[in-house]
Amino acid sequence: MPTETSGITPGGLPMSEADWAGLIKGRFREVNNSRVRQITWPDIVSTATTSRACSGR
Incomplete structure (x- = not known):
């Protein structure tokens, strides 16, 4: 399993926030x-605004 090759095993030691951050950076380089993240904010705001309008909020 990919998780086990990363050092995560059922019943294993708890992982620190730094451990998780390292795994995320290695797995999701983007x-x-x-x-890359900042250019999507206008799309997110637009979608959120539309969702609020449709739900009456």
Whole structure:
């Protein structure tokens, strides 16, 4: 299993926040690039606004 190759095993030791951060950075490299994340904010805001309008909020 990919989790076990990362050192995560059922009943294993709890992982620290730093451990999780390292795993996320290694697995989802695009998360590390803030430029990629920032260009999506206008789309997220637009979707949230539309959702609120449709739900009457």
